[in-house]
Amino acid sequence: MAIQFYEKEQLFKLDTKSTTYAIGIVDEEKFVGHIYYGEKVSDYRLGYLMRTEEPPFVPSKNDRDRVSFLDSFAMEYPAHGLGDYRESCISIRTLGGNVALSLSYISHEITKGKVPFQGLPSSFGSEEECSVLSILCEDKVTGIRVVLQYGVFEDVDVITRSVKVVNGGAEEVYLTKVYSACLDMDNKEFEAISLHGSWARERHKQVVPISHGKYSVESIRGETSHQDHCFMALQTKGTTQECGEVYAMNFVYSGNFKVMAQSDQFDQVRMVMGIHPEDFTWKLMPGEEFQAPEVVMVYSAEGLGQMTRTFHDFYRKHLIRSPYKDKKRPILINNWEATYFDFNTEKLIAIAKQASELGIEMLVMDDGWFGNRCDDNRALGDWFVNEDKLQGGLKYLVDEVNKLGMKFGIWFEPEMISPDSELYRAHPDWAIAIKGRTPSLCRNQYVLDLTRSEVLDYAYECVAKILRSANIEYVKWDMNRQLSDIGSAELPADRMGELYHRYVLAVYEMQERLMKEFPDLLLENCSGGGARFDPGMLFYSPQIWCSDDTDAIERLMIQEGTALIYPLSAMGAHVSDCPNHTVGRVTPFETRGYVALAGTFGYELDVTRIPAADREMIPEQVAMYHKYNDLVREGDYYRIASYADNHYFDCYGVVSKDKKEALYTFVQVLNRPNYHSRRICLKGLAPEKQYRIEGEERIYIGELLMKAGINVPNPWGDFVGKLIHVTEV
Numbered sequence: 001m002a003i004q005f006y007e008k009e010q011l012f013k014l015d016t017k018s019t020t021y022a023i024g025i026v027d028e029e030k031f032v033g034h035i036y037y038g039e040k041v042s043d044y045r046l047g048y049l050m051r052t053e054e055p056p057f058v059p060s061k062n063d064r065d066r067v068s069f070l071d072s073f074a075m076e077y078p079a080h081g082l083g084d085y086r087e088s089c090i091s092i093r094t095l096g097g098n099v100a101l102s103l104s105y106i107s108h109e110i111t112k113g114k115v116p117f118q119g120l121p122s123s124f125g126s127e128e129e130c131s132v133l134s135i136l137c138e139d140k141v142t143g144i145r146v147v148l149q150y151g152v153f154e155d156v157d158v159i160t161r162s163v164k165v166v167n168g169g170a171e172e173v174y175l176t177k178v179y180s181a182c183l184d185m186d187n188k189e190f191e192a193i194s195l196h197g198s199w200a201r202e203r204h205k206q207v208v209p210i211s212h213g214k215y216s217v218e219s220i221r222g223e224t225s226h227q228d229h230c231f232m233a234l235q236t237k238g239t240t241q242e243c244g245e246v247y248a249m250n251f252v253y254s255g256n257f258k259v260m261a262q263s264d265q266f267d268q269v270r271m272v273m274g275i276h277p278e279d280f281t282w283k284l285m286p287g288e289e290f291q292a293p294e295v296v297m298v299y300s301a302e303g304l305g306q307m308t309r310t311f312h313d314f315y316r317k318h319l320i321r322s323p324y325k326d327k328k329r330p331i332l333i334n335n336w337e338a339t340y341f342d343f344n345t346e347k348l349i350a351i352a353k354q355a356s357e358l359g360i361e362m363l364v365m366d367d368g369w370f371g372n373r374c375d376d377n378r379a380l381g382d383w384f385v386n387e388d389k390l391q392g393g394l395k396y397l398v399d400e401v402n403k404l405g406m407k408f409g410i411w412f413e414p415e416m417i418s419p420d421s422e423l424y425r426a427h428p429d430w431a432i433a434i435k436g437r438t439p440s441l442c443r444n445q446y447v448l449d450l451t452r453s454e455v456l457d458y459a460y461e462c463v464a465k466i467l468r469s470a471n472i473e474y475v476k477w478d479m480n481r482q483l484s485d486i487g488s489a490e491l492p493a494d495r496m497g498e499l500y501h502r503y504v505l506a507v508y509e510m511q512e513r514l515m516k517e518f519p520d521l522l523l524e525n526c527s528g529g530g531a532r533f534d535p536g537m538l539f540y541s542p543q544i545w546c547s548d549d550t551d552a553i554e555r556l557m558i559q560e561g562t563a564l565i566y567p568l569s570a571m572g573a574h575v576s577d578c579p580n581h582t583v584g585r586v587t588p589f590e591t592r593g594y595v596a597l598a599g600t601f602g603y604e605l606d607v608t609r610i611p612a613a614d615r616e617m618i619p620e621q622v623a624m625y626h627k628y629n630d631l632v633r634e635g636d637y638y639r640i641a642s643y644a645d646n647h648y649f650d651c652y653g654v655v656s657k658d659k660k661e662a663l664y665t666f667v668q669v670l671n672r673p674n675y676h677s678r679r680i681c682l683k684g685l686a687p688e689k690q691y692r693i694e695g696e697e698r699i700y701i702g703e704l705l706m707k708a709g710i711n712v713p714n715p716w717g718d719f720v721g722k723l724i725h726v727t728e729v
């Protein structure tokens with residue numbers, strides 16, 4: 001039984017394969033307290049950990065120190081305004097201007113199977129895979145009810161959390177903050193690991209010690225962002241890939257978020273995650289409810305590596321829905337870095353022809369095919385085919401590409417509107433803007449107010465009409481600016497604080513419609529590279545463009561940070577031309593292939609113009625992709641060395657679930673003199689199995705490869721890569 005309620009002890013015990021999570025109900029006021037999250041324990045009698053016999057006691061025993069109690073008790077979902085001065089999870093504003101809430105247990109329900117939330121991305125699982133605990137709490141004064149929701153995925157060691165807020169009172173209230181999860185723990189000398197960056201430098205990992213005060217990672221850009229990521233893990237000091245305790249949270253959401261770790265006066269740590277409260281208010285009429293997005297929680301007693309593999313399995317099994325999720329994706333060639341805006345039918349067909357002869361399976365036509373889009377200053381919103389560029393029309397081009405045996409894919413940026421567009425001239429009020437202010441431009445474009453149903457319908461129809469017009473099998477859905485000037489011509493003043501969240505819901509609605517109407521479509525999300533690489537988008541698209549930086553060396557760090565949480569099957573990665581368009585670096589074509597192999601794999605270059613030697617290598621890379629992709633997509637990921645940490649080389653591997661096969665990638669970034677070879681210990685193999693390394697005669701026992709390792713010859717030069725393929729004999 002994954003969830004048990006012990007009536008006498010008033011205690012819930014949630015068990016997965018290797019973890020236990022315990023919740024207790026205490027005092028006459030029935031506070032819902034957090035007891036334990038960590039390695040699995042068999043005994044359910046955990047209530048003694050709640051410190052209710054230690055001063056300052058619970059209020060029924062010592063009401064004179066109620067504030068001290070509230071300010072130190074480990075709460076499951078702390079409310080606001082009555083004496084807990086740590087970061088709260090929920091606050092409201094009543095018509096009378098009051099902000100306080102006190103949540104008491106009312107009842108609970110334990111059910112089997114997890115149904116996704118309505119209108120929001122969330123995990124799913126059958127009755128055998130997932131049990132759900134819903135604890136109903138109420139604030140007696142306002143009538144606000146909060147349902148604490150826990151999804152227990154026993155086999156994959158994941159607990160999901162969220163809350164639903166219901167206005168059970170007689171008057172409307174304004175929610176001013178609703179986080180989705182909280183973890184109150186004693187500080188075990190925690191460090192926070194989080195992901196940061198910028199455009200073309202997404203998700204670089206950072207580790208900082210947790211000391212007194214608040215450490216938060218957040219976005220108020222209306223999207224997850226290039227800069228910060230909706231993830232945080234608290235790890236015990238000295239945690240490595242294999243050892244140490246890790247408590248991780250990842251948000252299934254694609255808009256403003258906040259994740260925070262706060263160390264208090266008693267060296268307790270509170271970790272919270274949810275929608276960012278800045279510029280957020282949600283009006284709840286009597287009887288209405290608000291569903292907060294989901295948080296995925298992972299506990300690992302075996303270091304970061306185990307955390308990573310748990311997230312990968314969970315997302316592959318319980319979040320990504322596309323029919324492509326377990327399938328090899330077509331190797332694509334995208335014309336963005338090949339041509340930018342300067343292309344026509346003839347050029348695209350020439351690229352497709354050459355690409356098809358080399359084994360590439362799909363042509364993707366990127367930005368610039370519609371309206372007067374000759375550069376990135378205009379025409380977003382004018383989703384009609386530019387027949388000066390696409391002579392003969394879109395269908396002709398798609399048919400010609402299909403005749404070459406290739407699939408066809410297309411780029412859209414449906415959420416945007418250029419001031420220089422027919423759409424804007426007809427509907428200037430369709431842009432998100434504050435009345436009386438000229439909105440701020442970003443890449444010379446505005447964001448469409450998709451919270452208005454006529455705007456959403458229009459934007460959706462633009463995409464759908466094009467997809468209905470030809471055999472288009474893939475869409476790259478781009479989003480190239482963050483939100484600002486938050487205002488809608490339609491929302492009333494007391495609902496303007498809902499705009500950020502309503503916008504995200506509208507994007508989800510559009511993508512849901514798209515998947516319903518075109519169930520076989522391969523959707524790749526993208527946001528100026530990887531600004532919306534998050535679990536929310538993975539619910540709609542099985543792959544996301546990782547970064548606009550296609551340089552193999554920069555990609556090592558971007559892909560390391562991304563793969564810390566997300567499966568390789570989801571990471572859009574392509575081989576591009578050199579000197580690289582973002583950093584000007586020249587790397588061997590071979591290495592570019594090895595690095596892109598750790599993702600969905602494709603090309604981002606003009607195959608008719610690259611050096612002949614590079615072109616000749618493409619069929620080998622295509623064969624390499626077909627040989628290894630099942631393993632890369634479905635295997636367990638192991639990080640061996642990090643270029644971000646050691647500044648010289650990178651090494652990671654993927655091992656099949658049955659441990660019969662493994663592929664390790666080694667990239668020497670900078671060479672150094674006096675090195676004969678590097679000793680590398682392989683990871684993830686079965687110690688007792690016998691293995692052969694491709695290209696060698698000798699047979700090794702797994703234990704030897706993992707404990708003693710192998711000597712990887714020191715290659716000549718910088719940026720040199722090598723694949724090490726290991727199979728059981």
Ligand code: DGJ
Pocket residue numbers: 336366367376411478480526527528529530545547548
């Ligand atoms: C940003 C994307 O990340 C690029 O790949 C490309 O599609 C451009 N937008 C097009 O404007």
